[in-house]
Amino acid sequence: xxxxxxxxxxxxxxxxxxxxxxxxxxxxxxxxxxxxxxxxxxxxxxxxxxxxxxxxxxxxxxxxxxxxxxxxxxxxxxxxxxxxxxxxxxxxxxxxxxxxxxxxxxxxxxxxxxxxxxxxxxxxxxxxxxxxxxxxxxxxxxxxxxxxxxxxxxxxxxxxxxxxxxxxxxxxxxxxxxxxxxxxxxxxxxxxxxxxxxxxxxxxxxxxxxxxxxxxxxxxxxxxxxxxxxxxxxxxxxxxxxxxxxxxxxxxxxxxxxxxxxxxxxxxxxxxxxxxxxxxxxxxxxxxxxxxxxxxxxxxxxxxxxxxxxxxxxxxxxxxxxxxxxxxxxxxxxxxxxxxxxxxxxxxxxxxxxxxxxxxxxxxxxxxxxxxxxxxxxxxxxxxxxxxxxxxxxxxxxxxxxxxxxxxxxxxxxxxxxxxxxxxxxxxxxxxxxxxxxxxxxxxxxxxxxxxxxxxxxxxxxxxxxxxxxxxxxxxxxxxxxxxxxxxxxxxxxxxxxxxxxxxxxxxxxxxxxxxxxxxxxxxxxxxxxxxxxxxxxxxxxxxxxxxxxxxxxxxxxxxxxxxxxxxxxxxxxxxxxxxxxxxxxxxxxxxxxxxxxxxxxxxxxxxxxxxxxxxxxxxxxxxxxxxxxxxxxxxxxxxxxxxxxxxxxxxxxxx
Ligand code: GDP
Ligand code: MG
Numbered sequence: 317x318x319x320x321x322x323x324x325x326x327x328x329x330x331x332x333x334x335x336x337x338x339x340x341x342x343x344x345x346x347x348x349x350x351x352x353x354x355x356x357x358x359x360x361x362x363x364x365x366x367x368x369x370x371x372x373x374x375x376x377x378x379x380x381x382x383x384x385x386x387x388x389x390x391x392x393x394x395x396x397x398x399x400x401x402x403x404x405x406x407x408x409x410x411x412x413x414x415x416x417x418x419x420x421x422x423x424x425x426x427x428x429x430x431x432x433x434x435x436x437x438x439x440x441x442x443x444x445x446x447x448x449x450x451x452x453x454x455x456x457x458x459x460x461x462x463x464x465x466x467x468x469x470x471x472x473x474x475x476x477x478x479x480x481x482x483x484x485x486x487x488x489x490x491x492x493x494x495x496x497x498x499x500x501x502x503x504x505x506x507x508x509x510x511x512x513x514x515x516x517x518x519x520x521x522x523x524x525x526x527x528x529x530x531x532x533x534x535x536x537x538x539x540x541x542x543x544x545x546x547x548x549x550x551x552x553x554x555x556x557x558x559x560x561x562x563x564x565x566x567x568x569x570x571x572x573x574x575x576x577x578x579x580x581x582x583x584x585x586x587x588x589x590x591x592x593x594x595x596x597x598x599x600x601x602x603x604x605x606x607x608x609x610x611x612x613x614x615x616x617x618x619x620x621x622x623x624x625x626x627x628x629x630x631x632x633x634x635x636x637x638x639x640x641x642x643x644x645x646x647x648x649x650x651x652x653x654x655x656x657x658x659x660x661x662x663x664x665x666x667x668x669x670x671x672x673x674x675x676x677x678x679x680x681x682x683x684x685x686x687x688x689x690x691x692x693x694x695x696x697x698x699x700x701x702x703x704x705x706x707x708x709x710x711x712x713x714x715x716x717x718x719x720x721x722x723x724x725x726x727x728x729x730x731x732x733x734x735x736x737x738x739x740x741x742x743x744x745x746x747x748x749x750x751x752x753x754x755x756x757x758x759x760x761x762x763x764x765x766x767x768x769x770x771x772x773x774x775x776x777x778x779x780x781x782x783x784x785x786x787x788x789x790x791x792x793x794x795x796x797x798x799x800x801x802x803x804x805x806x807x808x809x810x811x812x813x814x815x816x817x818x819x820x821x822x823x824x825x826x827x828x829x830x831x832x833x834x835x836x837x838x839x840x841x842x843x844x845x846x847x848x849x850x851x852x853x854x855x856x857x858x859x860x861x862x863x864x865x866x867x868x869x870x871x872x873x874x875x876x877x878x879x880x881x882x883x884x885x886x887x888x889x890x891x892x893x894x895x896x897x898x899x900x901x902x903x904x905x906x907x908x909x910x911x912x913x914x915x916x917x918x919x920x921x922x923x924x925x926x927x928x929x930x931x932x933x934x935x936x937x938x939x940x941x942x943x944x945x946x947x948x949x950x951x952x953x954x955x956x957x958x959x960x961x962x963x964x965x966x967x968x969x970x971x972x
Contacts, residue, residue, distance in 0.1 A: 390445045396737065397435050400426040401730040406444050416441055427730070429737055455735055458680075458724045463642035463670075471641040471704040472513065472521040473634035474543050474667065476533055477578075478564035479550030484580040487617035488550055489526060495623055510653035510665040511707035512694040517624060520631035523667065523705045525652060534817035536650065536720035537571055543650045543667055546633050547575045548626070549601075553587035553614070557595040559807055563814065565599050566805040570822055574637070576611045576629050577603055583616040641704035646725040647671035651681060652707065654717045662686075662713040666702075666723050673708065673725065674701040678732050682721030683740040685732035686713040772865050773824035775815050776806040777831050779918045784808055787829060787854060794862050801861060810917030811848060816840040825849060829857060830919040832961075852912075852922060879903030879940065879962040886954055887945075892927065895947045896954050905938040905962050911948065914959040924949045 391405045399417070403410040403426070410426040416438050417424055424430060430438075432448065439446050477485045493512055513523050525544065536543060547568040551561055568575050577596065579589045593603050593612065602608025611629045615622035647668055654664035664681065666673070673679075677688045689712030691699050702708040710723070717723075726732050774791070778784035784806045791801045804822055805815065811826055811833035817840070819826045825847040826833070833841060833848055841848050851857040885897040898905070907928040913921040929945035930938055938944040946960060 386443070388444050390447045391439050392447050392449050393432050393435055393439065394449055394734075394738070395432050396429045396734070396741075397432070398427060398429045398730045398734045398737075399424055401728070401734055402430070402435050402438065404728070404730065406439060406442055408442055413438060413442075427733065429734065455738070458646075458726060458735070463645065467642040467644050468640040469643060469704075471639050472523045472706075473545040473630065473637065473639055474523045474525060474705055475546045475548055475630060476525045476544040477548045477550060478533065478567065480552070480555070480558035480560040480564075483550045483552040483555065483558070483561070484617045485550050488548075488578065488580060488615070489524060491617040491620055491623055492524065492627070495620065509692070509694050509707060509709050511667055513706070514627070516627040516631050518628065518631065520627075520634065521705075522627065522630055522634070523707060525667070533567055533571075534814065534821050536652075537817075537821040542571060542573075543652070543669065544571065544573050545637060545639055546630060547571075547573050548578050548630070549575050550578045550580050551592045551596070552581045553579045553589045553592055554581050554584045556591060557599065559809075562599055563805060563807065565601060567818060570804050570818060574610075574633055575601065576613065576626070576633060577601065578626055579612060579614045580617055582614040582621060583619045589614050639705075641670050643672045643703045645671040647673035647677060647679070647702075647723070648725070649673060649723045651717050651719055651721040651723060653719055654713075654721075656716050660711055662716040664710050664713060664717055664721075664723075665707055666710050667707045668702045668704055670704060671725065672701050672703045673710070673723075677725045678727070678729055679723050679725045680732040680735040680739075681713070681723035682717040683736050683743060684713055684715040684717045684721075685729075685736040686710075687729070688712050771800050771802045772861070773802050773804050773822045774861070775804050775819045775824055775826045777811045777815060777826070777828050778806070778808060779830035779920075781808050783829055783854070787827075787857065790854070790858055791861060794858065794865055801865060810834045811837045813837050813840050816844065816846050819846045820844045827851065827857065829854070832914055832917040832919070834917055852919060876965075877903070877961060877963050878909060879905050881905050881938075881944070881946065881960040881962070883954060883956050883958045883960065884943075885956055889947075892947055894952045894954050895927070895929075895945050896958075896960070897943065898946050898960060899943050900938050900940050902940055903962070904940065905944060905946065905960070906964070907934075907936050909962045909964050911946075912961040912963070913948070913951070913954060914961055915955070915957075919961075921948065921951050921953070923951055926950075 387407070389406060391402075393402075393405075397405075399413050400410045403413040406413070414424065414426055417430070417434070420434070420437065422430070422434065436446050436448075477489055479485050492514060495514070510526050511523060512526060513521055515521050533544065547564070549561065549564055549568070551557060565575070577592075579592050581587055582589060593606050596603060596610075597606060601610055603610045603612035605612055611633060613622055613626045613629050615626050617623075648670040649666040649668040652665045652667055654662065657663045662684070666681075673688065673691065675688050675691055679686060679688065688710055690710075691702055692709040692711070693699050693702070694707055699708065724735075726735070776784060776787060776791075778787060788803050788806050791803055794801045804824055805818055807815075810831050811828050813836045815826055816833075816837050818824075826841070826849070828848060828850045830852050832850065838848075840846070849857075849860070851860075879900055880902040881898040881900045883896040883898050887895045887897060889895050905928060907925055909925075911923060911925055912919050926947045926949040927945065928935055928938065930942065935944075948954065
């Protein structure tokens with residue numbers, strides 16, 4: 317699509333350039349009220365300017381408008397607009413606009429945003445026509461050019477290493493990097509910038525993301541930056557397929573990214589690569605050695621054995637993917653890492669995805685913007701530009717973006733600022749409205765409105781493998797011609813941040829069967845508006861999913877958590893049994909309510925209370941912050957550190 321500013325004719329561009337000069341000038345010294353009202357910076361006037369002024373005075377004297385040749389434009393006006401940009405769109409001078417605003421009693425500078433109502437007054441004052449546009453219009457200055465085929469060039473693949481903890485992700489990344497340092501630059505110390513490039517013996521360039529971890533992978537994806545082309549799944553040959561291996565497989569599948577299996581630690585005596593291969597079969601990963609199509613390579617991060625083969629396997633996969641990008645357009649990239657550096661200010665490592673990022677480029681990245689002051693590559697060298705798939709550190713940001721934020725080069729500072737401010741506002745609104753963005757109901761509403769959405773995706777965590785599998789099987793049978801339930805990932809144990817990330821990326825709810833979300837996951841879910849549903853009865857779970865799948869979910873809550881208590885000590889009391897000395901940490905403990913015993917976020921007992929004591933007295937309620945004694949009816953296995961969840965049931969009519 318053509319950029320809006322491109323449509324402006326030549327004369328307008330001259331005006332824009334002039335407005336910019338005024339702006340630059342203004343930055344040289346402070347804009348004083350006097351200067352602004354005079355409408356001129358301190359710069360000496362050119363002859364032409366003098367002539368224009370004389371002409372104007374003469375015309376004024378003759379009772380004509382100041383600029384008879386003036387063109388009246390249709391000014392596209394979003395919810396908020398930076399004064400400078402407003403001036404550009406009207407092809408007026410920023411100083412004139414500032415002046416006009418001052419007359420209206422608004423003291424703003426050219427770089428500040430004003431609301432649409434104010435801007436409308438200004439536009440009318442200048443005699444132009446207002447065209448109100450929707451908010452997100454500000455984003456439209458970001459070029460989404462259709463790339464011409466002849467501009468497309470092959471780009472290096474971007475690789476993420478995933479796998480279970482201790483299977484050797486970090487070691488493998490280090491080994492690959494070290495190998496490339498030795499063969500590449502003589503003795504050069506590779507700087508850590510969150511990603512690096514290596515060249516294989518056959519000359520292929522590969523970009524490795526140095527952020528192993530499923531959370532990083534999904535959070536990037538959730539933020540709209542799917543940067544990975546190939547996932548290398550590391551499985552230790554002396555171990556087996558473990559929970560995080562499965563998680564990694566599911567993450568890669570959900571993202572639709574091809575996998576290469578690296579069977580690591582092959583140097584160990586206990587290594588049994590064949591077991592890894594057979595194990596993987598169960599998770600629908602059929603490696604080449606088992607006549608499937610997923611490449612598998614035996615490696616040792618310790619001895620370096622097989623690393624070359626791994627790199628060639630990656631290069632081969634990349635060739636197959638035919639990865640291309642257009643280096644000629646305005647750059648777009650994804651933030652891999654960002655931090656506030658004491659000496660250098662905000663620094664972001666950006667992986668360029670399209671176009672070429674150059675020093676001096678003006679960009680917007682997430683809710684931040686800036687002008688590229690310096691680019692530093694993975695070898696620690698300053699570079700002038702970075703093309704597709706090249707990771708670089710970017711200096712010159714006005715704030716610290718987040719990993720996964722997308723960077724776009726735009727034409728003017730005003731645009732960059734406007735977009736950044738718009739996004740910040742949007743996030744604020746989104747946070748305020750969070751809690752309701754990915755509920756089952758909304759998903760189904762969306763599914764109904766959009767015929768293409770025919771899958772109800774869910775993430776499932778359960779207390780034991782048996783229930784998880786039973787539920788998955790049952791869920792897969794649910795559904796009809798229009799809707800199918802797809803379990804993106806299931807596993808055993810507490811709901812973690814990684815689960816929330818996966819759910820968010822795919823717009824799915826998370827189901828906890830006899831398990832709970834841990835605290836970071838709870839926070840993440842609240843923040844991202846991911847719905848978590850807890851169940852302890854399979855039929856209830858299936859009923860809800862069935863109802864959701866048929867678009868008839870009743871959203872009445874059938875269970876209210878009213879409080880939580882932590883067990884501090886356990887006393888043996890004759891005649892009563894084990895009594896828990898507790899601290900009510902949240903809400904209220906109620907004698908008549910239902911209770912569940914949670915150990916490591918897994919439900920291990922559900923029942924009622926036999927006693928609720930405050931000091932020596934039996935009481936009805938105990939409030940948050942107070943200590944109390946609790947004992948379960950017919951249940952004795954309680955331990956310090958366990959958590960008691962207190963809930964009340966609400967009977968609701970079911971719609972099925
Ligand atoms: P990560 O948690 O997946 O990043 O795993 P690490 O890279 O931290 O490795 C976990 C442990 O396995 C470390 O003690 C490594 O030294 C060891 N390790 C990693 N790769 C190999 C290998 O190829 N052979 C042997 N013998 N040990 C390895
Ligand atoms: Mg590690």
